[in-house]
Amino acid sequence: MDTEAPVDLQLLGRAVKQAQYRQHRAMDTALAAVGTTLAQWDALRAISRTPGSSARDLAAATFQTEQAFGTLATRLTTQNLIERRPGHGRRIEHHLTPEGERILNAGHKVANEVLKQCFAPLPPSDRATLLELLRRLNEGPNETP
Structure with a gap:
């Protein structure tokens, strides 16, 4: 029998969201220094x-709707960060330009520093545990009530 006190799941959900929000704000602020936003860099x-x-696949990979990703891709094309090329059938393929590669690489350096600071309060063993727990959560059923 489990004798531990139950965890308030709303409090737990809020704590996860708060950590994500803080990380996203820090990333967005830092990425501005290299000329991009978190959404663009992602x-x-x-x-x-x-x-x-395709835009459909990329929208799913970046947790966006297809419409939102399409708008973002148009901005990235205008900024000469990506190219859209005809693919098979009506499919449009997305590729980085050399400038897109440059911004991506600059963003990697920024992201590594921001994430280092975000996770600094946790020792490496806690980081590994957190990663494993989040992986287990994300591999669970994707049903919504």
Whole structure:
């Protein structure tokens, strides 16, 4: 029998969201120094991981709707950070430009520093435990009540 006191799940959910919010604000602020935003850098990162991906796939990879990703991709194209090329059928493929690669790499350096600061209060063993717990949560059922 489990004798531990139950955890307030709303409090737990809020704590996860608060940590994410703090991390996103810090990332957005720091990424501005290299001329991008968190949403833009995340899109560049997704395109870099899977060059030639469709907007649908990239929207899912960046936790956006297809419409929101399309708007973002238009901005990235205008800034000469990505190229959209015809693919098979009606598919449009997304690729980084050399400038997009430069911004992505600059963003990696910024992100590493921000994340180092965000997770500084946790010793390496706690970071590993947190990562494992979050992986288990994210691999669980994707049903919403």
